[in-house]
Amino acid sequence: MNSRMTPHLWIKCSTLIVFTTVLQTACDVHAAPGPRLLVPNISDQPAKIRQVNTTETEVEEPLVARKPDLSIEARKPNLVADDATSKKSKTDAVPEPKPFPGIAKKTTPSMEKPTAPEVPKIVDPLDKLVDEAIEVSHRRMLHTNVHTPWQIAHGILALRWEYALYQNKKRIRAIDWVSTGPNFRGRPWFITTDNGGKGHPFTEPYAFEGHPNQFLAFYGMAGIPLDHKINTGEKTITIADMIRNAKAEVNTDEEITWTLWAFSRYLPWDTEWTSNRSEEWSIEKLVRVQMQSEPTKSACGGTHGLFALASAVNSYAKDQKHLRGTWLEASMRVRQYIEYARSMQNRDGSFSSKYFEGPEYASDVNKRVSTTGHTLEFIMEALPQKRLNxxxxxxxxxxxxxxLIQYKSQPLEPGGMYHAIDSLVIYRERTRPKYAQYLEQLAKQKDFDQPEPSEPIVGYSKRFQQQQQNAPQYNYQPQYQNSNQSNQSNQPTSRQARRRFFSRFR
Known part of the structure; x- marks a missing residue:
């Protein structure tokens, strides 16, 4: 093909170029001038540069409207217009710091009636169900002359200051009655020691303390202050005296689960002391000792020990930003058993009736409430706030x-039932803290009948200590045995082992 242009095509292109040039010239002459670039005036003084500082939060926050706060904590709007002429002082503009949440050091209650928080109209149906279950459980009242200290103390653990008892057809506050120094079957609730005082040790099943310092841990959960006075018959002791005695008597031969539980509520995480055996102790050492116990071989599936670990880790995390060493290891174990419980959860929401040993469903309501309640109590203490929903x-x-609502008319075993109620109380405290705090203040100021103190048993503490020295079998009760000692005692002798071996071939 010839690459040269034909004369006819050349004439057309030239004519088009000439026409376009003439048209552009005519537009420039008659049309209005278009936009031009602004040329800076060099002769003028240069303008000052304004610097805009942008914080990191402004960069990270999305550019969306904030949602209104409809929670219980939302402040009620002020319906009265502010006076524009009045100027507020700096002290009014800055809110006062709130006290650190925890157990009060003094028992002096506030005489002012607490104001009810503003409850939103839309309430979670689960919250209504929890409130009804706790209210129904208040009707399961025990009698002072029938039920044991072990049973009544579990009620204080769950229902705290609002827990009531029957005494001679009168409703009395359980904490007030226990403080008068009651006795059970000729033995006092509390005894005095050289280091202060403590709950009556285990002498028969489900009568007094099943574990060392168990009652002290229950009172820590109820928020009983350190200067709360308890009569023992010989003298009056306080919660601080019981803590001092627990520090002195702690040892590795006895269970330390409830000691760690109580200290996590009453003492700072970095507390250190020396026991009567001249052994150096600290709360971190209690955590290490507790870590050595196997949950599947402990009482109640090991949920109490895991609860104590979670409580200690929470106390540490409130003061320290990062978990290290023993605290990190304890936190990892707690998270591990949370996932164990979740993986073995039944379809109806209950947890395994074998705790952490394997999946199992309990059709018996007593067993289901006890196992699920113990597991849920541990989870409520250990689970992060963002996972509660x-x-x-x-x-x-x-x-x-x-x-608890469906079987409200059926007798339930007190221990497991009260731990289940405590799990619901902790859930309400964490999901609705303002409302739970209001209920606690209201319960402390609620009018109960005055309890009738029983006759004190004078001199019992000294006699009991002499009996302990003369009868060392008190130190070998099942609840007080160390896991190593119990394993050694269960090992058969050589003759028994030979009999068991040869019996396989019979």
Whole structure:
């Protein structure tokens, strides 16, 4: 093909170019001038540069409207217009710092009636179910002359200051009655020691303390202050005296679960002391000792030990930002057993009736409430705040609440039932803290009948200590045995082992 242009095509292109040039010239002459670039005036003084500082939070926050706060903590709007002429002082503009949440050091209650928080109109149905289950459980009242200290102390653990008892057809506050120095079957609730005082040790099943310092841990959960006075018959002791005695008597031969539980509520995480055996102790050492116990071989599936570990880790995390060493290891174990419980959860929301040994469903309501309640109590103490609204947690809370409501007329075993109620109380404290705090203040100021103190048993503490020295078998009760000692005692002798071996071939 010839690459040269034909004369006819050349004429057309030239004519088009000439026409375009003439048209552009005419537009420039008659049309208005278009936009031009602004040329800076060099002769003028240069303008000052304004610097805009942008914080990191302004960069990270999305550019969306904030949602209104409809929670219980939302402040009520001020309906009175502010006076524009009045100027507020700096002290009014800065709010006062709130006290650190914890157990009060003084028992002096406030005489002012607490104001009810503003409850939103839309309430979670699960919250209504939890409130109903706790209210129904208040009707299961025990009698002072019938039920044991072990049973009544579990009620104080769950229902705290609002827990009431029957005494001669009168409703009395359980904490007030226990402080008068009652006795059970000729033995006092509390005894005095050279280091202060403590709850009556284990002498028969489900009568007094089943574990060392168990009552002290229950009172820590109820928020009983350090200067609260308790009569023992010989003298009056306080919660601080019981803590001092627990420090002096702590040892590795006895269970330390409830000691760690109580100290996590009453003492700072970095507390250190020396026991009567001249051994150096600290709360971190208690955590290390507790870590050595196997949950599947401990009482109640090991949930109490895991609860104590979680409580100690929470106390540490409030003061320290990062977990290290023993505290990190304890936190990892707590998280591990949370996932164990979740993996073995039944379809109805209940947890395994074998605790952490394997999956199992309990059709018996007593066993189901006890196992699920113990496991949920540990989870409520250990689970992070942002996970409380997960479906599997809500399902477990609903299962416990429904069982307590459905079987409200059926007798339930006190220990497991009160631990289940405590799990619901902790759930309410964490999901609705303002409302739970209001209920606690209201319960402390509620009018109960004055308890009738029983006749004190003078001199019992000294006699009991002499009996302990003369009868060392008190130190070998099942609840007080160390796991190593119990394993050694259960090992058969050589003759028994030979008999068991040869019996296989018979």
């Amino acid at each position: 997960e479906p599997w947690v809500r399902s477990a809370v609903s299962r416990i609440a429904n069982d």
